[in-house]
Amino acid sequence: DEAWNSRKESYLPECRKARHILVRIDATNANEEEAKKKARDRIGELRARIAGGEAFAAVAREASEDQNTASKGGELGCFAAGKLAKPNTAKKVDEAVFALEEGKLSDIIETDHGAHLIKLDEIVKGDDVEKLGKQEAALDLYLRLESERLAAEGGKQILAAVQGGKSLDEALQAHFDAVLPEKAKEAFAKGKAVGGGDDPKEEGADDDSDAPLDAWTDPSRPQVATSDPFSAGAPPFAQVQNPTDATKLIFELAGPGKVPDDLIKLYDGYAVVQLKERKPVEQKTWDEERDQFMNALRRAKQRDALVAYMLRLRELYAKEVVVNIKLTDDKAEGQDGSSQ
Incomplete structure (x- = not known):
């Protein structure tokens, strides 16, 4: 019930369930018109495939450049009129969705992000809206x-x-x-x-x-990475849920190659940590690398503070959030891997 109550204002009668495919404009192309034409042409090719019988979801997973929706077959969720609106971008997508009949494909839509193709899966009416919302919340x-x-x-x-x-x-x-x-x-x-x-x-x-x-290509997949050097009073790397305990756990390891007896909890997953190297701190080294250490510490603390702040906002104001659909490729930062 809590999960449903936090989002029920998004599920209004006549909300639309839709999917989209995005082909981005190549920002490295100095000829803007040429870049836009290439994006339009690519969307046109994908539209022809779907019109020829291929499933929209399959083509979206393969070809869409919206990393937030591609793996879900381009799903945008169910939203009421105006709930997608952002200046010059999703507003056009919103308008296109509400101009479509169920099961139909849109024409090519151009926004600041690139060229889009939309399919309206369903217009959800009456009591079905709450039923759908509760199903999706569950x-x-x-x-x-x-x-x-x-x-x-x-x-x-x-x-x-x-x-x-x-x-x-x-x-x-x-x-x-x-x-x-x-x-x-x-x-x-x-x-x-x-x-x-x-x-x-x-x-x-x-x-x-x-x-x-x-799993092979997702940027959030597990990866091996090496941390920046850190001291006993600093977070070992970004996203650690309890930096103090994590650092203590790592500093208790006997030597290089050793691993703790447990995982380190991150805000968005877990890390398996292995000690790569331990260096004694010398005054000369500290004098030479002080700025590097302080900058790394400052960055880690800023990231962790921002994540903690956003989590608190989510807990406090979740019920006031109407919709959370993104048509950009912004991704939450996170990393797993080995540590120095």
């Missing part, structure tokens, strides 16, 4: 809890592999090998990952068959 809650569980489970598997002697890279690769279907691995090996190269689906395959390939 699904989002389930997915959030299940994602948390799976992230912890995967992190523990990787941690156990590292404790057993594997490197972080080997442990992560073994995790991918265990969770991804063979078909997805074969397609990736041939250079047919989603968003690049040929369509990895075989003829007659289900529209969702390319979804597992996102």
